[in-house]
Amino acid sequence: MQPIRLGLVGYGKIAQDQHVPAILANSAFQLVAVASLGQACPGVDNFSSLDVMLQQCPELDAIAFCTPPQGRYALVRAALAAGKHVLVEKPPCATLGEAMALVDQASAQGVSGLFAWHSRFAPGVEPARQWLASRTVLSVQIDWKEDVRKWHPGQAWIWQPGGLGVFDPGINALSIVTHLLPLPLFVETATLRVPSNCQSPIAASLNLFDANHLPIRAEFDFDHGQDELWSIEVRCEEGTLRLDSGGALLTIDGVAQPVAEEGEYTVVYRHFESLIKNKTSDLDLQPLRLVADSFFLGSRELVAPFYD
Numbered sequence: 001m002q003p004i005r006l007g008l009v010g011y012g013k014i015a016q017d018q019h020v021p022a023i024l025a026n027s028a029f030q031l032v033a034v035a036s037l038g039q040a041c042p043g044v045d046n047f048s049s050l051d052v053m054l055q056q057c058p059e060l061d062a063i064a065f066c067t068p069p070q071g072r073y074a075l076v077r078a079a080l081a082a083g084k085h086v087l088v089e090k091p092p093c094a095t096l097g098e099a100m101a102l103v104d105q106a107s108a109q110g111v112s113g114l115f116a117w118h119s120r121f122a123p124g125v126e127p128a129r130q131w132l133a134s135r136t137v138l139s140v141q142i143d144w145k146e147d148v149r150k151w152h153p154g155q156a157w158i159w160q161p162g163g164l165g166v167f168d169p170g171i172n173a174l175s176i177v178t179h180l181l182p183l184p185l186f187v188e189t190a191t192l193r194v195p196s197n198c199q200s201p202i203a204a205s206l207n208l209f210d211a212n213h214l215p216i217r218a219e220f221d222f223d224h225g226q227d228e229l230w231s232i233e234v235r236c237e238e239g240t241l242r243l244d245s246g247g248a249l250l251t252i253d254g255v256a257q258p259v260a261e262e263g264e265y266t267v268v269y270r271h272f273e274s275l276i277k278n279k280t281s282d283l284d285l286q287p288l289r290l291v292a293d294s295f296f297l298g299s300r301e302l303v304a305p306f307y308d
Contacts, residue, residue, distance in 0.1 A: 003027065003028055003029055003030040004028055004029050004030070004061045004062055004085075004273065004276060005030050005032045005057075005059055005060050005061045005062070006023060006029045006030060006031050006032060006060070006061070006062050006063070006064060007032060007033045007034070007035065007053055007057060007060045007062070007063045007064070007084075008020070008023075008031065008033070008034045008035070008041070008063070008064050008066065009034075009035045009036070009050050009053075009063060009064070009065045009066065009067055009075060009079075010035075010036055010065060010066035010067035010068075010089075011034050011036035011038055011039065011040075011041050011066070012036075012038065012066060014066050014089065015034075015066040018118075018263075018264075018265040019064060019066055019265060020041065021265070022263070022265035022266050022268065022269045023064075023269060025266065026266070026269050026270065026273065028269075028270075028273040029062075029269065029273070031043075031044050032044060032045065032057055032059070032060060033045040033046070033047060033053050033056075033057045033060065034046050034047070034053075035047045035048070035049055035050045035052070035053040036048075045057065050063075050075050050078060050079065051078070054078070054079070054082050054084075060084060061084065061085060061276075062084055062085035062086065062087065062112075062272075062276065063079045063084045063085075063086055063087075064086075064087040064088075064089075064272075065079075065086065065087065065088045065089060066089050067089075068155075068157045068158075068163070069091050069092070069093055069094045069162060069163075069164070070094045070157060070160070070161075070162040070163065071094070072088070072092070072093055072094070072098075073093045073094070073095075073098035073099075073101070073102065076088055076092075076093075076102055077101075077102065077105060080102065080105045080106055080109050080111060080113075081105075081109070083109060083111060084111065085111045085112040085113065085272075085275075085276050086102075086106065086111070086112075086113045086114070087113075087114045087116050087268075087269075087272050088102070088113070088114065088115050088116060089116055089118075090115065090116060090117050090118065090171060090172070090175065090287070091164060091167075091168070091171055091287070091288050091291070092115045092283075092285075092288065093288075094162035095162070095292070096285065096288055096289055096292045099115070099283075099285055099288055100285065102283070103281075103283045103285065106281055106283060107281070110279075112272075112275040112276045112279060112280060112281050113275075113281040113282075113283050114268075114271065114272050114275055114281065114282050114283070115282065115283050115284060115285070116268050116272075117171075117172075117175035117179075117284065117287060118172070118264045118265060118268050119172035119173070119175050119176050119246055119247055119264065120175050120176060120179045120247075121264040121265075121267040121268050121271070122176070122243075122246055122247025122248050122264050123247070123248050123250075123259035123260045123261065123262065124243050124247050124248060124249055124250030124257070124259045125176055125179060125180070125243065125247045127250060127257060127258075127259060128180060128234075128241055128243055128247075128250055129179060129180050131241060131252065132180055132181075132234060132236070132241060133182075135236040135237065135238045135239075135241075136236055136237040136238065137181070137214060137234055137235070137236050138214075138235045138236060138237060139214070139215045139216070139217075139234075139235045140177060140181075140208075140214070140215070140216040140217070140232065140233070140234050140235075141216075141217050141232070141233045141235075142173045142177060142216070142217065142218035142219065142231070142232050143218075143219050143229050143230075143231045143232075144169060144170050144172070144173040144218070144219070144220050144221075144229070144230055144231075145219070145220070145221035145222075145224035145228065145229040145230075146169055146221075146222065146224050146228045146229075146230070147222075147223065147224055147225055147226055147228075148166075148202070148222040148223065148306075148308075149308060150226065151169070152168070153308065154308055156308075158200065159195075159198040159199060159200050159306070160199055160200070161199050161200070163199070163200050164200055164291065165194075165198065165199075165200025165201040165202060165222065166200075166201050166202055166203055166204055166220045166221065166222040167200075167201070167204065167220065167291045167294070169220070169222070170204065170218070170220035170291075171287050171288070171290075171291055172230075172246065173218065173220070173230070173232060174218070174286075174287040174290050174291065175287040176232060176243065176247055177208075177216065177232060178284075178286045178287055178290070180232075180234065181210065181214070183210040183211050183212065183214075184210065184211070184286060185208045185209070185210055185216065185286070185290060186208065186209055186210070186290075186293070187206060187207075187208055187290060187293040187294050187296075187297050188207040188208060188209050189206070189207045189297065189298075189299075190204060190205070190206045190207075190293075190294040190295075190297050190298030190299070191204065191205045191206075191298060191299050191301060192204050192294070192295070192298040192299070192300050192301070193300075193301045193303045194300050194301070194302055194303065195302075195303055195304060195305050195306035196302050196303070196304065196305045197305040197306065197307075198305075198306055201222075201300075202221075202222045202223055202303065202306055203220060203221045203222060203223065203303075204218075204219075204220045204294065204298070205217075205218070205219055205220075206218040206220075206294055208290070223306070228245075228246075230244065230245055230246040230247075231243065231244045232247075239252055239253045240252070240253055240254075
């Protein structure tokens with residue numbers, strides 16, 4: 001079978017570290033072109049914009065988007081209008097309304113779309129979901145803490161309106177929890193701690209719940225230091241499940257469980273391949289909705305200014 005001819009929009013850190021290696025390792029895809037204002041990607045055609053790439057490479061079957069969420073809606077909309085399948089990095093758009101419009105457009109165009117909540121594809125997440133399916137969950141504790149200077153050095157967009165601040169990593173935790181639990185989640189309260197010289201929070205505390213009033217507590221911190229804490233603990237009547245290292249490690253009652261060794265983006269692109277072949281989409285909005293509701297309901301506390 002002919003490989004899926006793929007274009008990539010945005011060639012920053014996440015594209016270089018994760019997307020390109022995963023694409024090149026998957027024989028179902030052929031990376032044909034990259035559109036970026038930054039450095040060129042070796043071995044493929046490079047263009048200054050998506051419009052030029054679409055004009056010069058009409059043979060593209062699919063496009064993956066790795067640009068910041070601000071301004072992404074217009075780009076993905078153009079790709080869908082051109083009849084291309086799309087993979088969109090998280091968070092898919094700067095607003096919930098934009099993301100909802102893309103869901104409708106992908107359906108109308110009859111193409112496949114993937115909002116790539118990559119943390120859902122961490123090795124421990126699917127076995128955790130399967131174990132929880134037959135258990136009675138009592139409570140959930142999320143601790144998602146890291147150093148923004150390490151993971152987003154010099155990326156000023158993350159502190160601007162639409163940049164999400166600490167919710168850029170925090171949405172990864174929300175994407176996992178919404179995948180683990182069967183019912184939709186809702187925000188009860190949120191406290192957003194915003195540096196006095198920024199527009200987006202550097203830390204946040206959330207209380208979430210579902211229709212059965214399951215208590216879910218989340219603590220997000222973007223100024224945690226060099227040792228990341230990416231953990232989700234689910235307490236059940238039958239025992240306690242814990243995901244660590246962003247979902248890479250799984251323990252049940254303190255006993256390590258076997259998990260696959262594949263990286264998240266390897267599985268993301270295999271999932272994208274399957275969606276295209278089966279003419280389906282995976283465009284879940286729940287993680288983005290929870291972030292939007294946190295901003296909608298959240299109280300803001302000004303804290304010390306942030307300097308990169």
